[in-house]
Amino acid sequence: MEKAKVAFFDFASCEGDQLQVINLEEDLLKVVEAVEIVSFREAMKGHSDDYDIAFVEGSVTRRSDEARLKEIRKNAKVLVALGACATLGGVNLLKNFQEAENVRKFVYGDKAFQYETYPARPLKAVVPVDIDIHGCPINRHEFVMVFKSLLLGKKPEIPNYPVCVECKMAESICVFEMGMTCLGPVTRAGCGACCVTEGSYCWGCRGLVDNPNADSQREVLAKYGLGLRDILNKFRLYSGFSEVAQ
Amino acid sequence: MKYQPLADISPYLPQWAEISRIQKLTESERLFEMHLADGEPLGHKPGQFIELSLLGIGEAPISISSPPGVENSFELAVRKVGNLTSAMHRLKVGDRVGIRGPFGTHFPVDETQGKDILFVAGGIGLVPLRSFIKFVLEHRRDYGEVTILFGARNPSEQLFLDELEDWRRRDDLRYLESVDRPDPNWTGHVGVITTLFPYIHVDPSKTYCVVVGPPVMYRFVIVEAKAKGIPDTHIFLSLERRMKCGLGKCGHCQINHLYVCQDGPVFRYSDIFDLEEAL
Amino acid sequence: MALQIIEKSDLAFFVQNLMDHFQLEGVQSKGQSVYGQAFFYGTIRSPAELCLDFDCTVMPPKKYFLPPQEALFRFQTGPSPACFECRPNKPLVIFGIHPYDLKAISQMDRVFAAGTPDPHYLARREATILIGIDPTHVAPRSFWASMEAAVVSSGFDLMMTDLGANYIVETGSEKGKALLGDYAKVRPATSDEVRQRVSQRSHIADMGQKRGLTFPKREIPILLQHSLTSPLWEENATKCLSCGTCNLVCPTCYCFDVWDDMELNLTQGQRLRRWDGCLLSDFARVATGENFRGTRTSRYRHRFYRKGQYLFFGILDDVACVGCGRCAAFCLPDIADPVEVFNRLKEKLN
Numbered sequence: 001m002e003k004a005k006v007a008f009f010d011f012a013s014c015e016g017d018q019l020q021v022i023n024l025e026e027d028l029l030k031v032v033e034a035v036e037i038v039s040f041r042e043a044m045k046g047h048s049d050d051y052d053i054a055f056v057e058g059s060v061t062r063r064s065d066e067a068r069l070k071e072i073r074k075n076a077k078v079l080v081a082l083g084a085c086a087t088l089g090g091v092n093l094l095k096n097f098q099e100a101e102n103v104r105k106f107v108y109g110d111k112a113f114q115y116e117t118y119p120a121r122p123l124k125a126v127v128p129v130d131i132d133i134h135g136c137p138i139n140r141h142e143f144v145m146v147f148k149s150l151l152l153g154k155k156p157e158i159p160n161y162p163v164c165v166e167c168k169m170a171e172s173i174c175v176f177e178m179g180m181t182c183l184g185p186v187t188r189a190g191c192g193a194c195c196v197t198e199g200s201y202c203w204g205c206r207g208l209v210d211n212p213n214a215d216s217q218r219e220v221l222a223k224y225g226l227g228l229r230d231i232l233n234k235f236r237l238y239s240g241f242s243e244v245a246q
Numbered sequence: 247m248k249y250q251p252l253a254d255i256s257p258y259l260p261q262w263a264e265i266s267r268i269q270k271l272t273e274s275e276r277l278f279e280m281h282l283a284d285g286e287p288l289g290h291k292p293g294q295f296i297e298l299s300l301l302g303i304g305e306a307p308i309s310i311s312s313p314p315g316v317e318n319s320f321e322l323a324v325r326k327v328g329n330l331t332s333a334m335h336r337l338k339v340g341d342r343v344g345i346r347g348p349f350g351t352h353f354p355v356d357e358t359q360g361k362d363i364l365f366v367a368g369g370i371g372l373v374p375l376r377s378f379i380k381f382v383l384e385h386r387r388d389y390g391e392v393t394i395l396f397g398a399r400n401p402s403e404q405l406f407l408d409e410l411e412d413w414r415r416r417d418d419l420r421y422l423e424s425v426d427r428p429d430p431n432w433t434g435h436v437g438v439i440t441t442l443f444p445y446i447h448v449d450p451s452k453t454y455c456v457v458v459g460p461p462v463m464y465r466f467v468i469v470e471a472k473a474k475g476i477p478d479t480h481i482f483l484s485l486e487r488r489m490k491c492g493l494g495k496c497g498h499c500q501i502n503h504l505y506v507c508q509d510g511p512v513f514r515y516s517d518i519f520d521l522e523e524a525l
Numbered sequence: 526m527a528l529q530i531i532e533k534s535d536l537a538f539f540v541q542n543l544m545d546h547f548q549l550e551g552v553q554s555k556g557q558s559v560y561g562q563a564f565f566y567g568t569i570r571s572p573a574e575l576c577l578d579f580d581c582t583v584m585p586p587k588k589y590f591l592p593p594q595e596a597l598f599r600f601q602t603g604p605s606p607a608c609f610e611c612r613p614n615k616p617l618v619i620f621g622i623h624p625y626d627l628k629a630i631s632q633m634d635r636v637f638a639a640g641t642p643d644p645h646y647l648a649r650r651e652a653t654i655l656i657g658i659d660p661t662h663v664a665p666r667s668f669w670a671s672m673e674a675a676v677v678s679s680g681f682d683l684m685m686t687d688l689g690a691n692y693i694v695e696t697g698s699e700k701g702k703a704l705l706g707d708y709a710k711v712r713p714a715t716s717d718e719v720r721q722r723v724s725q726r727s728h729i730a731d732m733g734q735k736r737g738l739t740f741p742k743r744e745i746p747i748l749l750q751h752s753l754t755s756p757l758w759e760e761n762a763t764k765c766l767s768c769g770t771c772n773l774v775c776p777t778c779y780c781f782d783v784w785d786d787m788e789l790n791l792t793q794g795q796r797l798r799r800w801d802g803c804l805l806s807d808f809a810r811v812a813t814g815e816n817f818r819g820t821r822t823s824r825y826r827h828r829f830y831r832k833g834q835y836l837f838f839g840i841l842d843d844v845a846c847v848g849c850g851r852c853a854a855f856c857l858p859d860i861a862d863p864v865e866v867f868n869r870l871k872e873k874l875n
Binding site (some may be wrong): 255256257259260262271299301302303304305327328330331342344390456461486488489490491493494495496497498499500501502503508523 | 597598600601602606608610612616636637639640642643645744753779780782783784785788791794796798801803808809810811812813815817823827830831834835838839849
């Protein structure tokens with residue numbers, strides 16, 4: 001059987017999700033062996049436009065990005081959004097809630113006029129996306145799971161339950177009991193509740209579950225002392241593109 | 247090819263079945279004829295289901311579409327909807343699949359002997375119901391009058407075309423069909439399945455009504471059946487739920503206190519009419 | 526076997542001995558939350574780690590019999606497909622289980638043995654020795670006394686009660702008897718100590734009465750019979766986050782999902798099961814997309830009916846709630862508390 005051809009691309013991002021792929025350690029060799037990687041700028045030389053599966057990291061932040069993304073969509077049979085910037089818009093989207101001119105000046109100083117920019121958006125705002133691998137960064141195990149599913153010709157089972165489920169399975173103490181607040185109850189699982197397990201709280205980097213009870217989550221956050229502004233900021237950090245953050 | 251036999255120790259372990267024939271029914275449905283690799287009969291009754299495994303893809307409940315036969319083979323009609331069923335559509339004759347079961351309750355094959363039967367099938371509801379219809383037609387003299395109502399969304403979703411043609415021609419049964427949305431070639435009745443009821447006559451004192459279809463269909467059909475005077479105890483339904491383990495453990499298929507995988511999928515309407523979650 | 530005494534100074538000897546001969550699991554403090562210490566079951570690596578005066582653990586001991594995730598079998602595909610059974614049988618001793626959790630384990634035993642027995646659960650259970658301990662503290666949301674789980678007379682191999690100066694131990698099985706005989710320094714209890722145990726236990730039951738049902742537990746199924754259309758379900762469910770926490774922390778919740786995991790070589794893999802919860806939004810969704818319990822209200826209500834009625838009449842002849850109060854303690858919108866719900870239903874009915 002001919003090996004599937006795979007390509008990696010990036011838009012506005014820290015490239016940390018591709019780094020997670022490179023960090024697969026021994027699994028990386030098996031991944032490389034199972035397919036033919038034709039493009040992966042962060043890891044290898046060479047490029048080809050002949051590919052079946054495109055993994056795309058990053059959010060779209062310039063009008064000129066759109067043509068390139070559409071070209072990738074045209075070439076790929078399956079387009080996978082890789083990481084929070086690609087699936088949700090990610091932290092890049094924070095600028096959408098600020099005055100554009102100020103942001104440009106802050107970032108580029110007196111060279112601002114040289115750089116093109118527009119409100120950041122996830123890939124799906126520009127082209128149809130087949131699969132979302134969420135996370136900031138992505139979870140390596142989930143990447144491998146999606147990768148295997150694609151090779152098996154099956155739709156990957158991305159969790160539609162919240163982080164609380166994995167948190168309980170990991171036997172962590174609830175963040176709210178530790179005097180902090182957490183987006184875990186409405187955030188899509190798949191990360192193994194890694195942040196909470198390591199003593200932090202859920203930042204919401206995997207986006208919301210399909211039917212989040214955002215009203216109740218707001219009430220809970222308020223009950224634990226968060227003001228309206230803080231609550232909104234919590235949702236906006238990663239899920240700025242969804243309506244709960246508006 | 248050699249296959250390792252499976253030890254009969256865990257109820258979660260499947261046994262092997264081999265595909266002997268594949269027939270395309272519609273664009274999205276295929277019929278698989280298969281037999282257990284050990285040559286034994288499946289031992290099912292009409293209306294029961296199996297859990298079908300494709301290792302690495304998963305497991306899903308599939309209703310058995312054929313009556314118990316002399317050949318020890320059985321048929322599954324599979325609509326491509328999820329991961330498992332899509333993968334099944336890629337299988338070839340000679341491929342092996344995993345089977346657990348048969349599970350669940352069956353249609354009232356004994357209780358209806360000597361009685362009239364009104365079969366009501368909506369869409370792929372015909373798939374499980376076919377096992378009972380064929381059983382009755384194979385033992386035609388044991389049953390009274392047979393009426394079959396079959397409704398599909400459109401003509402291209404009609405299944406088992408050869409058999410439908412046979413039913414249209416037979417004079418020992420009455421077959422009425424309908425589609426919701428006709429195409430230019432359709433000359434038959436148009437409308438939802440309940441619009442066929444005015445055309446049938448039943449003797450409520452000896453008629454059983456057996457209904458299988460999409461969830462929305464049941465309530466409307468039951469109203470019609472009751473209007474014909476058929477008592478609740480003589481109405482049978484087969485209900486779909488998420489049956490994962492088949493053993494009444496995993497909890498997914500519960501309708502109130504009932505486990506569809508054990509107490510169903512075939513229910514007597516009088517047993518479930520007052521259950522909030524049933525229909 | 527008559528009641529035995531283990532002196533407190535001899536406890537470490539017993540624990541050390543068990544550690545040397547078994548995998549010993551017990552309650553440990555895992556850290557401080559704003560409400561106090563958080564207790565968990567984990568592997569005991571030194572006698573000092575074992576905590577016996579906890580109020581309630583965050584997670585129940587069900588993970589030892591129904592792990593969050595376990596393999597049902599391994600398989601290989603390709604030209605010679607095959608399945609290989611996975612049957613766990615690692616011997617364990619669990620030291621320090623409160624009566625309500627013992628009662629929950631007894632209920633789970635019945636559930637997994639009913640109908641087609643579940644060999645995975647039963648094998649783990651069979652390989653495990655349970656050492657119970659009567660509570661010395663009551664967690665703020667516990668209500669085990671009104672669920673008739675303050676004291677248990679069976680479902681353990683050994684049952685200990687803290688008498689202050691020492692532990693008094695009841696033997697519940699041959700396994701327990703052997704454990705005491707082989708690994709502990711014991712002496713028979715005096716009649717005075719036996720009397721002390723009785724009064725200590727009635728004291729415990731009193732402590733547990735601080736909160737509870739306003740009516741007898743056996744009325745719950747009938748109460749639910751009349752409460753199907755109560756507005757309370759929707760009122761509370763509006764706040765439900767569908768996070769499944771109430772299911773996951775419950776010692777009598779055992780629903781599971783099954784799926785296949787393949788190795789990267791795409792020829793070997795395993796069929797796994799993991800905890801699921803009826804409060805999660807996709808619990809009753811089928812492949813065609815239809816969700817048979819698609820509303821928060823229907824899911825929220827289902828849990829109470831399953832605990833209070835379905836399992837009662839189906840398998841247990843008892844309410845499948847032991848009053849640990851974990852669901853109440855960990856539900857963020859605070860709508861999961863069975864005492865609150867049942868008492869309010871009762872109030873509305875009267």
